Amino acid sequence: MKLLFFCPRWGCENISWEDFLTKVKDDGYDGIEYGISNETTSTQLDEVWEKLDKHQLHVIPQHYGTYDADFNRHFERYSAWLELVKPYPAIKIDSQTGKDFFTFEQNKQLIDVAAMHTTNCGINVYHETHRNKSLFAAHITKQYLEKIPSLQITLDVSHWINVAESFLEDQQEALDIAIQRTEHIHARVGYPEGPQVPDPRAPEWEDAVAHHLKIWDKIIERKTAADPNSIITITPEFGPYPYMVHLPFNQSPITNQWDVNLYMKDMLKERYENSKL
Template sequence: MELKLFKSLWGNTLKFDQACLQAKDALFDGIEGPAPLVVTEQKEWRDQLNQNGLDYIAEIVTGGDYVPQRDWTPKQHLDDFKRRLEASLILSPVAATCLTGCDAWEESQSVDFYGEALGIAKEYGLPLSFETHRSRPFFNPWSTLRIVQQLPDLKLTADISHWCVVCERLMDSEMETLMQLVPRVAHVHARVGYDQGPQVPHPAAPEYEAALRSHQTFWQAIWHDHLDQGKAFTTMTPEFGPDGYCHLLPFTQAPVADIWQINQWMAQTERQHFNQFLKSQV
């Protein structure tokens, strides 16, 4: 089994052709991000991906932004979901990761919504998974488990850094619940959270070693499951970003670390981690 690493477009300030070159130079296997809605831009993206030999994971975000507008109805989310899914198809995505729905909904409403979303996705034959993200129905491990148990075909993009801050603790104490979710995980967002936030200042810092190891334990369990399934590859996107996630110095608002350097460090570290995991399976 191969580990494929994707560069996230979250926080990217480069033009798309430059972002592709950056990803290729850093030995990433692909790009993950929302597809443009304009057809000419979609074709430009497709050409750049092909020229650089990069795979693409579509990011489908509904509700107006990463934090959805509270007054959006399930139908509005579904219409937006379908429109953005269609916009990604010209880029031949290997998969799509979705941030859709709202945390304020009743669980029964979320179950109905995801059931309809899965029905739409089947029309396009694109593998997709729903992210464990704050402000969405999968904002904590327990409601996530209850929802997916009612939807056998639903897959997850696992980002447990969100759960660390929601639950105000590392997920070590909740591994029994997380292990029940492992067979549902199709894709991983590799960001390290801690008990008071979704992103440590730098995952290489010794004071955050326990947080890093906690996340790696879960990621390795996912790799083990994917290996048992006979998958040819497993996917991961290092996803440290800006927008309130990156710690800033008071007054100057200077970032305490370089986000792109951190994501490269995360990719290199997980390549090593994955290779060690494979060796242990021989």
């Protein structure tokens, strides 16, 4: 098993690319996960990929910004985003795909376009379990996974926990099939009333962390059993405001986003590299 950890660009947009990638490398990440807006230009991407190559860092492009409620317009813009990133080498793509109010058939058209992208350029697209998107809830995702055998996902279970207002104890079948089809992990810890605990290092959130670890452990076990030489990718993805709440009135973050994600990386690396589950 080989673990690769990715640092999110999300929350660090105010840092220059050079300083950001230097810090990523110095802190022991293997690459970055880069949310690319629909308005990004090829010139901008050329510059980023040159810097990634210089620092010898992998990249996972992330799709997030197709918001159109009109399906035809949404389909066009999602397809255009896939074309935008097509020339750029990547280890995989994370896609927040579709909308929660689109029909199954509409969201499946978007999933099919992503599958065609994989066929054309060889880079796998994994569809993220994210609120407001097609795979916004465990029970809904279960239906997609059952109906589309080729569908594989980025599992960010914090969203499902928030949507269900529970740690999904009563949705084990949905969790089981999701675990079998997960090819990328977003390691953020949520809780029934929110997608991000204030600080996973705090003892009051030990139970929430434990629920997530139980799920992530099963993904690691599955991947390792299937192929001891498998590559497993993880992005610690604690985000900035408004995911991270601020103190009232003075707008100061309650903790440091970078430090929290680094803690998650180091904790999971030690857990999975130095122990047998």
